[in-house]
């Protein structure tokens with residue numbers, strides 16, 4: 001592996017902190033914390049490590065933000081970006097084309113399951129979701145069914161911040177200040193098996209199916225119920241992540257996506273797999289839709305496509321959806337100046353070349369059971385209620401009482417996650433996510449390059465910090 005390990009970059013931390021306090025507006029963050037305490041300033045990355053402005057090294061347990069799948073510090077990707085910028089830094093794909101976007105579209109169509117052969121580029125995940133939402137509405141209009149415009153998604157799911165994507169996002173606290181967002185978004189239960197009972201699921205002890213299988217049918221049927229409540233002639237699409245991130249890594253129960261596919265077909269509703277996180281090896285396949293064996297009508301993706309060395313997003317579309325656009329005067333009046341940017345597209349191709357050469361997807365598939373096993377060792381701690389996920393994408397749900405699954409109230413959650421855990425994990429050398437958009441979870445999504453020794457390291461750090469967290473409760 002060609003990852004450079006050089007000394008951290010020297011920066012003037014105090015001067016940067018002051019400029020950040022004066023001028024930087026951080027995303028999804030309390031500015032008061034920045035203005036009072038400053039922020040960790042990350043200056044360098046190499047492999048699965050990052051360094052801060054004081055020269056301290058951390059394990060990047062979240063790949064930045066589910067992004068740096070091939071790891072930090074890849075000179076080869078930096079050189080590709082420089083080469084492309086020198087050759088052709090920018091040209092739009094509005095009626096003209098350039099080689100990098102063409103080659104990347106070809107590669108993505110090869111990787112995507114079934115007949116997902118057409119690629120519409122954007123600059124990130126939210127735009128990819130927005131594109132899929134607009135395309136779903138337009139597609140049905142072109143079919144002579146203009147009332148099919150609503151979208152269904154799952155509780156607590158995050159699908160991005162544009163107002164259309166926000167209508168699909170299922171986290172009320174992220175939307176209320178911007179209401180009314182685009183109308184037409186409806187929510188169904190997610191696939192949190194740990195909390196299935198609280199969502200109203202009851203397993204039938206006499207069923208020949210496992211509890212998980214029964215839950216999969218129950219959860220998929222909630223989608224059919226929502227379609228029927230709203231009227232199938234009003235529903236355009238269902239948006240689902242193959243493994244839901246927000247809430248803490250909910251994998252699909254066995255059979256779930258197969259049943260969702262049947263339901264969508266029965267009611268002429270498009271199935272969109274939001275693979276912004278799950279794409280590009282995270283789950284142990286290039287796309288998680290293939291891993292779980294279902295065929296979506298569209299895939300939205302971004303993040304890991306370039307491992308973060310340059311931004312890009314894409315909506316990959318089936319032949320059926322593309323068909324009306326192949327002829328005559330019909331055009332999709334939608335796009336982004338920087339969509340399919342030459343530098344990003346060239347970097348994405350090179351990044352996927354690294355995936356091939358270093359067998360990163362296979363590495364995840366082979367080692368995921370060991371990662372899971374390392375994290376499951378933590379279930380001996382009283383605070384660890386559940387460990388769940390797939391591939392290199394796991395969530396650890398924290399509880400107050402393991403026997404009853406009692407969770408923390410808002411105050412406790414605030415003290416535990418914001419007041420203690422995030423900082424304590426970081427201080428202990430692990431950058432990961434402590435999140436309470438659903439019940440409190442610690443989330444891990446490290447670079448796809450790591451293996452068993454690093455799993456043990458992650459487990460060791462978590463064990464120490466979670467033990468301390470429990471003693472403070």
Ligand SMILES: Cc1ncc(COP(=O)(O)O)c(C=O)c1O
Nearest residue numbers: 124125126158159160274276277
């Ligand atoms: C599933 C999913 N969809 C969409 C988005 C939005 O992507 P972006 O932040 O690139 O706009 C995210 C971001 O985390 C995501 O996880």
